[in-house]
Amino acid sequence: MLITSTNNTEIVKAISEHVNKNAALISIGEHTEVDINALISDLNDYGIKFMGGIFPRVIHGNVVLEKGIVINTLNDVDILYVIENISTKNYSIPEVSFDENKDYSLFTYVDGLTANISHYLGKLYENYGMQTNYFGGGAGSLTLEQKPCVFTNEGIFQDAAVFCILDIASRIGVRHGWNKVEGPFIVTKAEGNIIKEINWQNPFKVYKSIVEKHSGKTFTADNFFDIAKGYPFGILKEDAECIVRDPLMVNENGELVCVGELEDNMVVDILNGNEATLIEASRKATEDSLKQATQPRKAILIDCISRILFLEENFDKELTTITETIISKFPEVSIGGALTLGEISSYGEGFLEFYNKTVVVGLFE
Amino acid sequence: MKIENHVLNILQLYEYAMAIGKSLDYKESCDLFLKLVLKRKNLNAAWILEPHDSYLRSTYAIPFGVEINTKLSDDLSTLLRDIEISKIIEANAMVSTISPFKIHGGCVAVFNLKEQGYLFLYSKKDNLSHKDLSQLEPVIDKFSINLKACKAFRQQQMLLHSLEVQNQELSDYAHMVSHDLKSPLRSIDTLTTWLKEDYAEKIGVAGKQQINTIRNSVEKMDTLINGILDYSTIGKNKIEAYPVELNLLLRDILKIIEIPDHITVDVKDLPVVKGDKFRLQQLFQNLISNAITYNDKPAGKIEIGVANKDQYWEFYVKDNGKGIDKVYYEKIFEAFKKLENNVNSTGIGLSIAKKIVDVYGGKIWLESQINIGTTFYFTLKK
Known part of the structure; x- marks a missing residue:
């Protein structure tokens, strides 16, 4: 459900009617004119259980909005959790008891601009392992200024993650559609989200030489992201699509600042994509999730904000491809989601990963 | 294409190899290497089992799951005996009994870590092949050495x-x-x-x-x-170290010690060393007092000097006293060990001297001949 009202009473009433006695997943476009603290207080007064995040944009059906609140029902949620201090790794993951005969889906929103998100995902997997599917994305502002962006009944948080475990099965498709231009390279030195060396050389020098040649464009003092948004890095996985890392800027030392963490000695390619490959990837991701689904009730899309920045007006085609593919098989399924700062999923049910420039389609039974 | 695959294979091996040996903590070492393998190969789980007596116990698992402490049945012993280096096996009911978590279908690659037990890598999607085994064998061999080092380090700690x-x-x-x-x-x-x-x-x-x-x-x-x-x-507080003029220090010591008339003390030219004046005084004073106490000659002689040994100074305190039997060369530095019942000796002077030298990272020893005399040597770093 999409709420465009900015009146808290109307919002709370609409959410309450939509989720009935279930919990609510609330995705808010960052330009929505709403007092989030007041909204949290009103939702608590109404006795509604909820978790959510603030995103650069939200998705409802075929529409992408900077303003608006998208509501999804979270069926059969027992507890909603907040994990604070993600960047300092100073937290513990709560114990959950799973019934071996049931299917579970863990849904998480994390502050997409905080450090050590991979550590958080690793901890989730350590604790819950194969007993659940994992799905979620990075919240935050497109200005890249870190501020409180994930929330539950307990309040709104920065440097934190919120999650819930749903007592339902989910089918997940993950694709990006970026292809190799040049590589492999070794990230010989990395620290957090900064690439400090590639092949023991200055990373920007290496990156520039490949990208300028391929794109026919020249990097200047102020056009780094305009070119780099089409040339991400891909961390190589064996026999699977690589994990994309999005270079955001080049710092004064010629080091590349990315969205998402990198580690020493990672093997990477420099990638490039185009409208056709990206849209094709979104179709395949949708088909991957549909292949396994039997009776999905809703679809949640977690699509990277940088795909819309790259595809621009053609992003509509990606969204239409996804929604039409879903509706062609399950016309009754409601579709909502967010454009995120990083995407989360257990790729092919394996170890949890944090992606960039990727589309994750989740169908919930 | 074939060459490109080889290059990729080598680079992937490089990444795996570089993740090994970064830590001497057992769990951290496992985390660094095994999480990487799970991510890169898109696997679901990894765990290590070690046979102890007739039991098989888990020492690491990702995800955590339950702790394994299973009696080794004949079937399990046969299964493990069969894994000379590595093997891919079906994730069947028997494997389930030694898995920290429930596994449904797929396959398990088992690696023999020798003294470190067995490593299990689980793929729900059955995506492990003999190519993976041959790729991982050399790095997993290195990983088992890392685990051995972790255990040795832990024991040492x-x-x-x-x-x-x-x-x-x-x-x-x-x-x-x-x-x-x-x-x-x-x-x-x-x-x-x-x-x-x-x-x-x-x-x-x-x-x-x-x-x-x-x-x-x-x-x-x-x-x-x-x-x-x-x-x-001694050694309880932080070691003070500042330049100490030993010629001046010895002059002061010789004023404090009561030297009998029949004994002469000859001090050679000594250097300036880094240390604590009080401790160095105790060191020299105890050795000189010892040389005086156990001197039985009508004309006793004590000589204090030094040899310059590149990285350190080698000092000596030489006397023409009774001499010490070789069997007491070590014992003499133990607290309260006296070789004879001398009323002027407490039996702790030489052990204090040794402790001071130990604290400064030096060595102390002696050479002696019965009835001819003894020379105590000690070293101090420059």
């Missing part, structure tokens, strides 16, 4: 910790006992002084002599307690 605790306890005990002993000693000294003064006429000459004997014993015990206190405090 535990031993060191235990030693530190014991040393601290001993030191605290010596310090406490010494303090407690000093108080009654002071009372005895005071009371015997009063007794000698207030009852001089009643106790007579013989009584005064006995009181003197008591006071001599008290004085000796006081010296001994001071020695224990000194011994227990």
Whole structure:
């Protein structure tokens, strides 16, 4: 459900009617004119259980909005959790008891601009392992200024993650559609989200030489992201699509600042994509999730904000491809989601990963 | 394409290999390497089992799951015996019994880590092949060496910790006992002084002599307690190190020590060393006092000198005394070990000297010939 009202009473009433006695997943476009603290207080007064995040944009059906609140029902949620201090790794993951005969889906929103998100995902997997599917994305502002962006009944948080475990099965498709231009390279030195060396050389020098040649464009003092948004890095996985890392800027030392963490000695390619490959990837991701689904009730899309920045007006085609593919098989399924700062999923049910420039389609039974 | 695959394979091996040996903590080492393998190969789980006596116990698992402590059945023994280096097996019911979590279908790659047990990598999607085994075998061999080093390091840490605790306890005990002993000693000294003064006429000459004997014993015990206190405090505080002019220090020491007329002390030119003046004084003073105490010659000679040995100074204190039998060369540095019952010796001087040299990272030893003399050597870093 999409709420465009900015009146808290109307919002709370609409959410309450939509989720009935279930919990609510609330995705808010960052330009929505709403007092989030007041909204949290009103939702608590109404006795509604909820978790959510603030995103650069939200998705409802075929529409992408900077303003608006998208509501999804979270069926059969027992507890909603907040994990604070993600960047300092100073937290513990709560114990959950799973019934071996049931299917579970863990849904998480994390502050997409905080450090050590991979550590958080690793901890989730350590604790819950194969007993659940994992799905979620990075919240935050497109200005890249870190501020409180994930929330539950307990309040709104920065440097934190919120999650819930749903007592339902989910089918997940993950694709990006970026292809190799040049590589492999070794990230010989990395620290957090900064690439400090590639092949023991200055990373920007290496990156520039490949990208300028391929794109026919020249990097200047102020056009780094305009070119780099089409040339991400891909961390190589064996026999699977690589994990994309999005270079955001080049710092004064010629080091590349990315969205998402990198580690020493990672093997990477420099990638490039185009409208056709990206849209094709979104179709395949949708088909991957549909292949396994039997009776999905809703679809949640977690699509990277940088795909819309790259595809621009053609992003509509990606969204239409996804929604039409879903509706062609399950016309009754409601579709909502967010454009995120990083995407989360257990790729092919394996170890949890944090992606960039990727589309994750989740169908919930 | 084939060459490109080889290059990729080598680079992937490079990434795996570089993740090994970054830590000496067992869990952290496993995390760094095995999480990487799970991510890159898109696998679901990894765990390590070690056979102990007739049981199989889990030492690491990702995800955590439950702890495995299973009796090794004949079937399990056969299964593990069959894994010479590595093998891919079906994730069947038997494997399920030794898995920390429920596994449904797929396959498991098992690697023999030798003394470190067996590593299990689980793929729900059955995406492990013999190519993966041959790729991973060399790095997993390196990983098992890393695990061995982690265990050795852990044992060393535990031993060191235990030693530190014991040393601290001993030191605290010596310090406490010494303090407690000093108080009654002071009372005895005071009371015997009063007794000698207030009852001089009643106790007579013989009584005064006995009181003197008591006071001599008290004085000796006081010296001994001071020695224990000194011994227990060396190395307890941060080592002070500043330049000390040894020529001046020795001149002061020789003024303090009572040197009998029949003994001459010859001090060669000594350098300036880095250390704590009080401790260095204790060191030289104890060695010189020892040389005086055990000198039986009508013309006793003591020589103090130094040799310049590149990275360190090698000092010596040489005498022409009684000499020491070779069997006592080590024992002599132990606290309260006296080779003869000399009333002027507490038996702690040489152990204090050794402890000071130890604290400064040097060595102390001796060379001796019976009836000819002894030379104590010690080194101090430059």
